[in-house]
Amino acid sequence: MPDFVVNLFDNFWVALGGKLALVALMIPMIGMAIGFAEMKLSAKMQHRMGPYFAGGRWGWAQLIADGVKFFQKEDLIPEEADRPVFKIAPIFVLMGTVALFVVIPFGPGLIFRDLSVGVFYALAISSISTIGILMAGWSSANKYSLMGGLRAAGQLIAYELPLVLAVVGSIILAGTMSMSGIVEAQIDAGYPYVIFQVVGFAVFMIASLAELSRIPFDMPIAESELVMGYLTEYTGFRFLFFFLAEFANMFTLSAIAVTLFLGGYWLPGIPADTLEFAGPVILLGKVFILVFAMIWFRWTFPRFREDQLQTLAWKWLIPIALANIMITATLKVFL
């Protein structure tokens, strides 16, 4: 790379602008890739063809066509709605997702910002989108939306705790909260932490499904009960924001799970000096395996009831996660 380009990126604002542009590009790309995967995979599971015509081959342009359609729609705001809150809610939801990209290590040194409290930051910031959902539900002036928003809030309280507790095991093993630090610790140890943290990984995945409010935990949307929950009154590009945020969030939460439990951008047997280039590919591969599992669950399971979800969180996941922490800590001290 020529010197002046390197120097240019040393400037804080230029670097910030570049990173922002990168994330702004990545989110729609990832959203579309996952959205398309969901369409095609669900079609496969249900003996359908899925998107077929848009773009000529396999309907690859379906998501682009959908996006363009959403932008053409009227931006409808209900008369009774709390206008500013209603307008800003989708931005909140998407913002939480964007901010998560900051701490995902795509390769050695390939991270937007390697915070020393990366894990903590990621878990804290991921609950912002739930506030956005609550705002959307409240401001829509629709009883179904309100119930959806309140269900989302209840779900957040119930599932934030197992989500946090589940990652503690990995943090204890690595001795750091920095995301790239945890990956490096796994490289040093020579094994991904999932080997000793199966329980933590399972709890994390279940809790992140609830965090994403996807089936089997999609009570805030619950199409057959609450019509579309907090999404009922949204149209056009604001609806698209929620849509994108859901898919991008699937990506980021899977990426966090991969980083904490599955060795991040590293695969055993890959020489360390090639990770610079192979890292992002490995990470994407692992993420898409988890995303596939999420899509698979979505099209196989029905949804829980709200009280059953709370039972699952408080009576099962939290005690299991706590026991996992105790066992991990004990083993760490004595072994």
Place this chain on the structure above:
Amino acid sequence: MVMDQDVARHLSDASVSVELETADMTLNIGPQHPSTHGVLRLVARVDGERAYDLKPVIGYMHRGYEKLSEVRTYPQITTLVNRIDWVSGYANEIPFVVAAEKLMELEVPERAQYIRLILTEMARISSHLVFMASYPLELGAATPLFFALRERERVLDLIESVTGGRFHPNFNRIGGVKPAYGSGSSTRKMVQDLPAGFFSETRKAMDEVLNAVDELESLVAGNEIILIRTKGIGVLPPEVAASYGVSGPNLRASGVGFDLRRVERYLPYEDFDFEIPVGENGDCWDRWWVRLREIRQSASIVQQAIDGIPAGPLQAKVPKVIKVPAGETYVRAENPKGEMGYYLVSDGASGPYRLKIRSASFSNISILPWILEGVLVPDIIAIMGSLDFVLGDVDR
């Protein structure tokens, strides 16, 4: 005065902080709602997620068939009645034509009766498959829908190949099934019987349906979440079910083995060997489970019927203009949704004097205020779905 208002406000604040009083919300479910099977409207008082004082509001689908049939001739009415419960259109025609035949004292040829029976059981299979498709969807699982609807399509294709219609066959005639000799402007006399290859196709389709039912059973019954969503939810004790006039699979799920196919003689069911599946607890799960087993029984009845179908004419001798002798009768039949009956009053004219339609879904949803009292909002959907009603059948 100002002081008083301030004091009052503070006092009200204080009482709020002592005990959080939350106002109840009136939730209007429907008539446009994804899970009300059409245009049923429910008005509920909800406290958080719990619903009380639930009132079903019906009538959005009222088409006035009872009144309409008073100004139609008997052959015209079959086009009306198969639109009552459109999910099993064929089965609706049977009790009506049987009622007319009873008053006319017609002897329907045995082959026609067997064809009626085969198509009725196929209608039952297709109706229950719609339930198998929609019920998991209401619980949030989208995939069983496609498994069930694919098989239903096979059955509908067969019904179409015989009758020419998928939903509204209009195949029954007073005295038999569609006339054996072509009428109208054509002078050529055409014998219309079952289409070529119907028996082998049906045998194959029934095997496919049985396979699909096994597949659905493993897909749905093997799912832990479905079980916890349906077991013990919406329990309907037999005595309550009977007092509300609930019939069909909903009644049998409560443990009452009452089936009009055994009680009445509207079609030759006594020639066949089949079981009446009965549930134990009368909850949502039993209602699902009874219907699943009924599909198996119906498929077996169809297979027995095509093995034993006798030869012969399709139509009894009837006058050109059908006039039913004065009198009245009530004929009821076991429809997929429950008991369907027609009270036919004739004054000897070419149309009925009065036709009272007793439809299964209307009585079945009368249980809603009782069964939905104090349940959670998600369970409203689960219970309503398990009762398997069709709004056309409710409002007529």
